[in-house]
Amino acid sequence: MTARPPVAIAVAPNGARLRKADHPALPITPEELAHTATACLAAGAAMIHLHARDEQEGHSLDPGLVRACVAAVEAAVGDRLVIQVTTEAVGLYPPEAQMALVRAVRPEAASVALRELVPDPAAEPEAAKFYAWCQEAGIWLQHILYDRADVLRLKGLVARGVVPEERPSVLYVLGRYSEGQRSAPADLLPFLQAADPVWPWMACAFGAQELDCLMAGALLGGDLRIGFENNRLAPDGTPARSNEAQVAGAASVLAGLGRRPASAAELRQKYLNL
Template sequence: MAARKVVITCAVTGSIHTPTMSPYLPVTPDEIAEQAIAAAEAGAAILHLHARDPADGRPSPDADVFMQFLPRIRQATDAVVNITTGGSSAMTLDERLAAPLRAEPEMCSLNMGSMNFGLFPLVDRYPEWKHAWEPRLLENTRDTIFKNTFKDIEGILERLGKGCGARFEFECYDVGHLYTLAHFRDRGLVQGPLFIQFVLGVLGGIGPDPENLIHMKGIADRLFGADYQFSVLGAGRHQMPLVTLSAILGGHVRVGLEDSLTLGRSGLARSNAEQVTKIRGILEALSLEVATPADARAMLALKGGDRVAF
């Protein structure tokens, strides 16, 4: 019997962590490209990408910045490129969609509901900051809604899905988000195979408890049957335990410096590739096979890397 294939997604930089928190967080287009390529070489089949202002590392929706690293990644690797539509809670929807609409990638992330997205507890962890924007951005999440309304989601499905042929990593931060996804499936606005990312451990979403992961999988099984694949994102120190549990339960895994800055108890991860290498070793120890980009494209019915606009 062939080993089951597990897709590793690597979320390279995100918009949560800031330069003060780790010297290894990629900020410039060069750093993002280099770390993304190394993560793919280490075994990541999907690269989930955000951009940052090269001058000070703040999250950026600027499509011109994305286009400084997207072509390099495509030229150097066959990995599936997955561009955020979430950006950050401080961005407007039009800002969040600028880069994916220009790049027309194979995949985009799509958050399945509006929510509180609390990063403000991080402010107290650091006595000094490299940039004044860092504590301001974090503190502002105390009184900010991460807006993803039904209308927002409908528009993204129409413009990026129907319009650009992109498929989606549906990010579900709570059980209700699964029912929202089922609503869009029932209306015929999304079709399987669905790729659902269970997101655990963000303040405002479901907690990082193994029981919550098992519960979310049970609900998804009932709602979507055999017509979905799932992956797991565990925030911070919960990353490796929860993604390992995902693999054991039949799912895929997501790592990367967007989700956690550490390599478990051994301290800060020095690169995204280190996290990919670690989870790859865990998967292989579980007698699981790491999926290639071609495997991921077949599992998720993607349009192919030759049909993007970068």
């Protein structure tokens, strides 16, 4: 019998907008992120998606702050987690600052929202230089896509060589711009119908059906991202205890489906052919 492929779990533990007042277990400092990374690794995570915060708990793309977070997590888990930094703008940072962060920090992986980094055709030449530089530097970019239009736009950028990757890594975000930020498993279908089938992909979801969406994604061949950035409730509707509890819950449901969490090495193999 052929073994079913493992499913990678990425944890997004803090996001750009939440603060300690939203959940006491939300990691803010580098030390808290390192503790969360260690616990989530033990629970089954293969990747951590990092947002750095300033002294007021605000979202920051300051390279020094981001480096401190990466260094703390790396010291705690080594290469047993893929460490992905965010370039999310949150209405504060232009594309130039997002690209400058990646060039300054040179992380193993970074997430880039297509509609933020390449907001219009005029932004394509600089974006093309950035994408080419990341490819040359060996930085794994994950393209964040919010709807079918984003998928089709990425396909066009790949076809024209603006994005030089033949198999760009993507994250499908379900429910981010829906009413009440709610998602359902069927929300995956427009993404998958529009995408190139060779693209390796993850999904994350907002709302009460987060876990349903993620398991549907796993069964359809994707990987999943879970954590307080998208949802702070357990599947039964009660407040989630911690990010690692969310990861462990996802790993448990995967086990019930006959799947296991992928390791960081397996995640790199799938997305980067390493």
